[in-house]
Amino acid sequence: MKKFSLSLSAVLLALFLLCPTLLLASGKALRVAIIAPSAQNDLAFTQSIVEGIKAIQKDREIDLAITDGTFVVEDAAAAIRDYAKKGYDLVIAHGSQYGGSLKEIAPDFPDTAFAWGTAADTFGLPNVSSYEAASDEGGYVMGVMAAAMSKKGGVGVVGPIEVGDAKLYVDGFVQGAKAQNPKIRAKVNYIGSFSDVALAAEAARAHIAAGADVLTGTAQMVVGAIGAARSKRVAWFGTQANQTELAPEIVVASQVYKWEVILKKIIADMDNGVKGGRMYDINLANNGIVIEFNDAYKLAPGVKEAGMKAIEGIKDGSIKTGHRQ
Template sequence: MKKWKKVIGVLVLMFMMALVAACGGNPSGQGQKEGQKDGGQAQQSQKVRIAMVVASTVDDMAWSQSMYEGLKAVQKKMGEDKVEIAVSERLGDAVNAGAAIRQYASQGYDIVIAHGAQYQSVLREIAADFPKTTFAYGTGFQTAPNIFAYDPQAQEGAYLLGMLAGYMTKTGIIGVVGPVEAGDAIKYNYGFEQGVKAVNPKAQVRIAYTGSFGDIVGAGELAKVHMDAGADILTGSSQQSVGAIKAVAERGKYWLSTDMDQSSLAPDTVLAAQAYNWEKVVTKMIELRKQGVLGGEHLTLSFSDGTLELKFNSKLADKIPQEAKNAVEKVKQQIASGELKIELPKEQGQKQQQK
């Protein structure tokens, strides 16, 4: 009998040891929180799977392409064995976008980026069903425990581009080809107009909207209307801007870009650009996730942390007066240091405070 008790005791001990090993050395059987630093090298060695949903395409030379290039930069830096990327394009419809977002989450992607403010509502619905998945969208400010909202301070670079336009216009008329009068477009246009007025109070800034983010033909026609009315320098945002740039190039006028450097589209037309550095933003999301932070933060892009950049077209650098370059650089430093804050419309400013 004593022999059997001894055998049973050994078997019980072996079972307990196996149970502890199966639980990763944690006798309580409770797994560590996802991304905790104690997760050690095992967590860091895993491949980060990132999916992105966009309303246009990854070669739109604007909003979508800028983020895609940021993702590819992260993958190149970390290695393809560490970062996997998947993209779904042309999903402007919320229902179809929602289906793609849910599918990526179901397939175990770590981070799902819905690259557009229009995805905010559908993302909040889906995120609740996948608490271990990190979701992100922008331009936005509303977050959730597993949702990051990213928010380019478009008014900062817009102000500097407005200064350039104010210095360089000969007719005193500057045209803005806007997409939809909301979100990032309002911030950009508001900052741009302030920059123009700061150096050229008499200049007229004429803003008009196509009512769409992707109306390339409409943007081109609107640019022509501006030029027919005397505008010699134009700007605008969203993927539709490629149509406006084409029209401006045909007339021999100048364009100022945002989202990304668009000078390759028209080397003799695009003077300068405000570019978003998405590589830094995505890298921050990855790092926060490793620390167990799956969302809940409002991530801004600004000159202060290098996530906003001002790029001049080297081919047209000699067309910009040195006085303008010096003034823009001085103000850029003031914005980066916090000495100068570019104002937003009242409604937008209130949203900025809700983080």
């Protein structure tokens, strides 16, 4: 009996000692929430951030909650507030339209770290970081390659509305194409919608009719443009995610966002007690933007090389892209 009670107290003692370490171990799991406007498997903007966190999950225990498809801005605001209230450590507002709400909400939750993008403004708040993609760099590289491979001397871009990340990418693409071939006809068509897939398809056809033989485009309605390019066998450059599986025969390369590069920094800052106030961007130099080639696409000699040269030039600073230097 005595023996039993002794062993019992030993077990209890062991449990008692173990408990805090157990608690600590489970407390280590970082709680991260993502609020995003489109579906988490959209092969574009939202998928890129989800994959960024998932890449980090390989090394670190992260308890991830995703609220995707939240295109209503006020609903996103409610979600941001709710996650902060529930004690999430990092709340990522993945949509530039969410920033205005975040600016008002973040001060109410000084212990929560917030990140939002794509943007370049922390509102002077100590617990908000912003992140953006230098999509003009990838755009530039794509533009260089597009101009190098165009036989008809025409390239075309299908864009949604001339704002934000889309504008950056498109401007970079046109700049790159012109740099490679000053005589190139680089035509841009902003169709006026992020969601009109049918119109995007016809915009691509209009480019082809006007003599473009290499196309690109950005935002979620471009799936229509990719389809049209595919049926006309015209080359396509993708962005935001690897779009090869949407049209393996025509996708040359895609600009892919690797948000894990900056998410790691944000989380490291949090470990050091810094919850925000910093701006981050992914770019070619920090490998947050990578150009993924479709190996099945047979490129003419010199095209890939031109692209690689542009990448090097941007990395070493000899080529300046975009309008924000």
